[in-house]
Amino acid sequence: MEVKDWYKLTFQIESDSEDIIIWKLNDLGIFSFSFEYLIKNENKKEVNIWLPINEWDESSRNNFEEIISKLINIDDSKDKFFDWSTIKEEDWLTSWKKYWAPELVGNHFLILPYWINLDEKFKDKKIIQIDPGAAFGTGSHPSTYLCLEKMDNILFSDKKILDIGSGSGILSIAARLLGAKEVFAVDNDYLAINSTKSNFQLNFGNLNNLNTYLGSFNEVILKNQLKQFDFVLCNILAEVIKGMIPNIYKCLKNNGEVILSGILNSQKDEIIKILIQNDLKLLDVSTRKDWVCISAQKTSDPTKL
Template structure:
């Protein structure tokens, strides 16, 4: 495998702009990032983003700066400075490690970086071990937190679960920990599929009960590979969710449920409207910071 080096780009933001920056990075397909409070000024945060050098030429980097600067200018933050540094492949994981620590999610889950030993005080938690090498989702983002929080109050025992946009596989691992008999994970990025498989094996020692599919969810539905699920987990962007809702309805069994996350509060009413139009009954909405999580059900009879 070829050695891959990385750009690490750093810039400062006002603390209350974290969520809109996360949204923009997700829109750009960027998932390797962290936020740090400044010790001397807690009203600001340092944003650190890791980008593979071979995918980010000078034109792409200039375009990235323009997009972020425009977003910050709209939110009254001006005079933006971007610091670009090269991180060698061998320093990649160490560069990540200092931003990671065990994280409690909801009442029962603990997200545990794979190199950290479990503290005795957390032994009664549901442990989700994650290797951040590919950095596709750590549980710290509010949308992932909301999804896990919703999941811990649901019985997955002997259920068939579909994870759309699996990323790191964190939701797939959680579903299996909660008793799912079969987990199917879909992502259109082969790195995400590799990460899902790796983290599943990290937690369970094998990939039993896990099926992964590389490709577009809507295309896979047309191939008739995905059907009769008890639960669908969908933690991606709202604009993508809107296009998937009709096919999500088709892959659920009667009375099957879906959990949507990755939705900004400003977008939730539109998503709910589309759910109702597609005969999915609203079960609940939870929020965290600027983000919303929506659960719905395919009713066996008229809604």
């Protein structure tokens, strides 16, 4: 079995730059990262990013430094801003796990790292156990939080759910905990599909009522004729969401709802405009930090039947 070692990249940012860093890391397909408050200066945070050594040569690392430098407007030539170190595979989990802690979301959810014992005071919560492996985050991203918070106030009992960009499977698990009858999870990354199935198994002891599909959403929907969903959940980047909205409309049943997250506040108006253009009625907009969650509904239209 191949041993995978890691680069750990560390640098400091102003606290108000956290959201734009998260957005860029997601845009680049980087999901193994953490932010730590600095005790001596609460206006700054330390960013830690883990990258597989065999995928990041010197040129790639230099390019990445340039991207981050331009993003937050710093000049690394004046001072050593980026600190690179290496971590052996056997030290990976120890390095990663120390940044995890149980997290309450909304009124009923608790995201629980699988290796942490449940505290008695949380036994009345809906527990989402997560093992992200080395490829996915903890579920504490503001866009994930917003999506779970929105789901917390919806009746999913006996509903048919589609989770687009399932990642670690956190939204699929939440839907099933809320009573969903059948969950369909789509992702274009085989690691994500494996993670979705693994975490679903971790929470329910089986894969009953879970259907997974590897590939892009638009291709999967057409190939498998997936339709008549009560709810569509989509927590990915806004630029990707825009091209999916016409097919999201098609796969919803009449009066079905879509919950979109992963959208920056500056992108909100454009997404709402596209939803309306595709006959999806705006229901709600919620925000957390600079991130937005939008819900909309497919209303019956006799002219389209």
